[in-house]
Amino acid sequence: MWNKPKPSLLLFTMLFSLSLSLSAQVLTLNEAVETALVNYGTIKAKNNYLSASKATLQQSKKEYLPNLNLSAQQDYGTVNGQNGPLYGMGLSVASSGLPLPQQNWNAAFGALYLTNVNWDFFAFGRARERIHVSASIVERDLSDLEQEKFQHSIRVAGAYLNLLVAQRLTQSWENNFERAAALKNVVATRAKNGLIPGVDSSLANAEVSNAKISITQARDFEQEQASVLARLMGITNQQFTLDTLFITKMPQSIDDSATVSKNHPLLKYYSNRVAVSNQQARYFQTLGLPVFSLFGVFQGRGAGFSSTYATDQHAYTQNYFEGIKPVRANYLLGIGATWNMTNLLRTRQQVLSQEFISSALKEEYQVIDQQIQNQLILSGNKIRNAVANFREAPIQVQSASDAYLQKSVLYKNGLSNIVDLTQALYILNRAETNRDIALSNLWQALLLKAAAAGDFGLFLNQ
Structure with a gap:
């Protein structure tokens, strides 16, 4: 059987809890x-x-x-007077090739892959x-x-x-x-x-x-x-x-x-x-x-037109994978200075x-x-x-x-x-x-x- 707490103890406990609550609010x-x-x-x-x-x-x-730019594009078009189609990124067609005696509409795929590094090192x-x-x-x-x-x-x-x-x-x-x-x-x-x-x-x-x-x-x-x-x-x-x-x-x-x-x-x-x-x-x-700069470029290019296309207008393929496969590559390294x-x-x-x-x-x-x-x-x-x-x-x-x-x-x-x-x-x-x-x-x-x-x-x- 539990003992009933004394009133004085309850009162003391209540007052103590109240004082803690009030002090916490200060x-x-x-x-x-x-x-x-x-x-x-x-x-x-x-x-x-x-x-x-x-x-x-x-x-x-x-x-x-250094600036490191990567570029890749794949195109489809004709090459009248050009070898390998290339789109000028919103400007004009930039294909290349020898001039032909007459216009034709032979078209094939081509691609350009480019890596450009430019570093102002000093x-x-x-x-x-x-x-x-x-x-x-x-x-x-x-x-x-x-x-x-x-x-x-x-x-x-x-x-x-x-x-x-x-x-x-x-x-x-x-x-x-x-x-x-x-x-x-x-x-x-x-x-x-x-x-x-x-x-x-x-x-x-x-x-x-x-x-x-x-x-x-x-x-x-x-x-x-x-x-x-x-x-x-x-x-x-x-x-x-x-x-x-x-x-x-x-x-x-x-x-x-x-x-x-x-x-x-x-x-x-x-x-x-x-x-x-x-x-x-x-x-x-x-x-x-x-400003002194180092720069380098590596470029790969593919085309569906053969190197003999200038003499044989049938020497091309419209196969997509053959056209985008790189067949030529170039690189360039250099150092330069600019001073305005x-x-x-x-x-x-x-x-x-x-x-x-x-x-x-x-x-x-x-x-x-x-x-x-x-x-x-x-x-x-x-x-x-x-x-x-x-x-x-x-x-x-x-x-x-x-x-x-x-x-x-x-x-x-x-x-x-x-x-x-x-x-x-x-x-x-x-x-x-x-x-x-x-x-x-x-x-x-x-x-x-x-x-x-x-x-x-x-x-x-x-």
């Missing part, structure tokens, strides 16, 4: 960033661009291979430079993908912080509503008993309505921030339970100095843009130089144009570098200001809370008026919202520092 910052990097469309697109560049690189490497590094261009484009697209991931991680973290502070502000306004509702009940009771004038009740009702409107506005702002985070994560669900533990404390290494990393993803991308342009200029220089000397004039301007593009890209690199340096300085200033506000916020909240409590006690004992009490209520609510904003600004400043330094780990590892 969206951490790491999870938000990882989800965004997997789902976001721009990152997927740049992944495809990178794959395309890699495929182009492989194609460039195969460009150096072009002063043209193939090599083309491969280098493709390789530099792969590096550029890879760095473009990495900088997009880095910047998107910063955007997601910023949206996560904005939603966190929006949720905390909503909670602060809900706390304010609870205080206003409690005040309304006290005022209504005292006004009903004739202890205070009725206007106090009207003021209390107005304060409650104002608190409700503020909650609605706070929720509207929270919903906007949830929509932004969902969009950046590439999902449609906008109901988030966020991790609120880390934002309530000061980051451990917030005062540590940081410098712009040489491997800053954004700077690396702009540097690779310059590298691609420089490599293209080197490739263009090879376009005006000669006017290409020197064209490529000179092409190289000059590309060098100007490289100079423009270098200037853009300098602009981004200056922006990042200024952003790093700004982040240091913002961190100092945010730390000062973070340390001052608890003092403001405690003082405002004490003042509200004192005014509430005085009002209940008839020693203060409703105006002083609502003013104290307003000051307390302002102190709580300032505290929430100070917490967010502290982490936002650290995020700005991580973005400027090019190291997202400065923020993520706190």
Whole structure:
């Protein structure tokens, strides 16, 4: 016979399971960033661009291979003044043979089999430079993908912080509503008993309505921030339970100095843009130089007409297999060089144009570098200001809370008026919202520092 479990054990099991379920639904910052990097469309697109560049690189490497053309054709026709029919691939009949005294319509089968090899074996590094261009484009697209991931991680973290502070502000306004509702009940009771004038009740009702409107506005702002985070994560669900533990404390290494990393993803991308342009200029220089080629041809030919057909017009066969059987063959091997000397004039301007593009890209690199340096300085200033506000916020909240409590006690004992009490209520609510904003600004400043330094780990590892 089984033992009936104790109610306390069942209750503990249910509560434990519920806590596990709720904790599993909490969206951490790491999870938000990882989800965004997997789902976001721009990152997927740049992944495809990178794959395309890699495929182009492989194609460039195969460009150096020789051209190998195989051709075969089988024909049927007459040979007036010709030996062996040959169709000109959409142009004209290309038969060959001696002229005959008169026209006839004798016809037979013929065939041509051809193998052609052509290899530009030396072009002063043209193939090599083309491969280098493709390789530099792969590096550029890879760095473009990495900088997009880095910047998107910063955007997601910023949206996560904005939603966190929006949720905390909503909670602060809900706390304010609870205080206003409690005040309304006290005022209504005292006004009903004739202890205070009725206007106090009207003021209390107005304060409650104002608190409700503020909650609605706070929720509207929270919903906007949830929509932004969902969009950046590439999902449609906008109901988030966020991790609120880390934002309530000061980051451990917030005062540590940081410098712009040489491997800053954004700077690396702009540097690779310059590298691609420089490599293209080197490739263009090879376009005006000669090309040395090896070539070879092997040809087999068959015909249903005999070699004596010129003297004996009956010396032919209409047998298909006899006509397509190769009876003559030729081969040719050679080496050659081609040089369009006017290409020197064209490529000179092409190289000059590309060098100007490289100079423009270098200037853009300098602009981004200056922006990042200024952003790093700004982040240091913002961190100092945010730390000062973070340390001052608890003092403001405690003082405002004490003042509200004192005014509430005085009002209940008839020693203060409703105006002083609502003013104290307003000051307390302002102190709580300032505290929430100070917490967010502290982490936002650290995020700005991580973005400027090019190291997202400065923020993520706190």
